[in-house]
């Protein structure tokens with residue numbers, strides 16, 4: 140294994156290969172048929188990478204996947220784990236015992252990227268004494284670095300960008316033929332019919348749109364995840380029906396900018412609207428039997444419409460939690476970031492959400508110490524956090540990323556300023572979240588049970604509809620046990636910034 144490095148030629152060959160990679164690409168029997176029948180004006184039926192990898196199902200040893208970064212990466216990892224298990228791999232008990240190690244990587248900030256290199260060093264050393272070990276780097280670092288990753292870590296067998304996640308089986312076959320493979324070419328993402336191996340048995344993620352067409356001046360995502368590719372509503376529904384039938388009660392629809400869903404799909408309604416939007420998708424999947432809760436993330440303020448808010452308020456299964464990053468509380472910084480909205484527009488979205496769903500939880504992402512950000516501009520971000528009263532905010536100090544415009548701007552801020560701003564910001568976020576949590580005190584909340592509290596065997600944990608993590612006793616007052624997937628009522632007696640505890644009603 141790993142003989143015959145096919146860097147240049149293999150890369151071109153893989154990237155330039157037709158979608159089917161020389162194999163049969165069939166429409167799914169079920170989904171294609173329903174697509175054509177149900178939606179004659181809609182886009183073409185989904186393509187599916189249906190050909191099982193050679194020798195599928197034969198025992199092949201053990202695998203280990205470590206995932207860095209966002210939920211999109213976690214969802215990709217679950218699909219890749221499903222592919223490996225369908226090929227005959229089983230999950231390893233420990234990373235250093237695995238026969239195949241896959242790092243699904245993140246490059247959103249420099250520290251996430253550096254972590255991957257330190258993990259890789261350890262595995263490269265292992266490979267020197269164990270040539271049968273298969274080493275894979277997937278995800279955004281793989282896409283960003285491509286072949287140069289092989290020069291840096293020659294022990295690697297496979298480097299594959301996020302658009303190739305569904306092709307893991309095919310790519311590994313090439314590795315097993317003795318090639319060192321780089322798959323980073325722009326790729327039309329095929330439907331994957333392999334069952335993902337999901338970490339939870341209650342909550343599942345479903346990708347509905349891949350990639351990003353925005354050009355935020357700080358962000359590396361468009362260059363590593365490619366242009367937007369929306370999946371067809373019929374294919375999404377089919378996957379969700381399968382999940383609900385297997386007992387999943389909560390489904391989160393995922394996309395970098397989920398509210399941009401469908402803008403790459405053809406079709407205009409008689410009223411002149413795009414035929415495929417997130418709002419229409421929510422209506423399309425809402426009645427799936429067995430699915431109790433529906434969420435979606437991440438939303439972009441530019442595309443968050445009143446129609447979407449109304450649908451969320453009207454559709455009972457859509458949970459009252461919205462993750463809408465605002466990135467900065469200052470209009471000039473937002474312009475420099477090329478975000479395409481103003482602080483006022485953001486305020487109006489939140490007002491409208493709260494008007495229709497007064498208890499809705501709002502979370503966001505924010506970046507401080509963007510190049511040129513003045514103290515006054517930074518303070519406007521703090522003020523907005525206080526004014527909106529966020530339930531949670533993911534915070535980051537700006538990290539220059541290779542190939543992004545802002546990385547070359549001369550007015551970069553010092554590390555000291557980044558650290559100071561981030562610390563003050565985090566303290567504020569926690570205080571505001573604690574104030575928001577206070578409203579739960581003594582309330583009865585519906586909680587979807589996800590599993591045991593890892594820190595207390597006597598307790599279970601789950602989430603409220605507003606996404607607050609909640610702990611409660613593992614047995615009902617009458618002694619009856621509770622199972623993951625149950626919906627229980629919990630009277631909240633302890634509130635913390637980001638979690639709650641209570642007793643069963």
Ligand code: SAM
Nearest residue numbers: 357358395396437464504505535536537538540
């Ligand atoms: N598409 C979403 C949006 O538009 O808000 C965000 C997706 S991005 C993968 C997740 C978060 O990473 C962003 O919201 C941003 O706050 C953060 N981020 C992206 N690039 C960054 C950078 N160069 N430095 C610091 N944080 C960054």
Ligand code: SF4
Nearest residue numbers: 351353355358360395
């Ligand atoms: Fe990055 Fe902006 Fe796309 Fe979000 S919208 S993924 S921040 S480029």
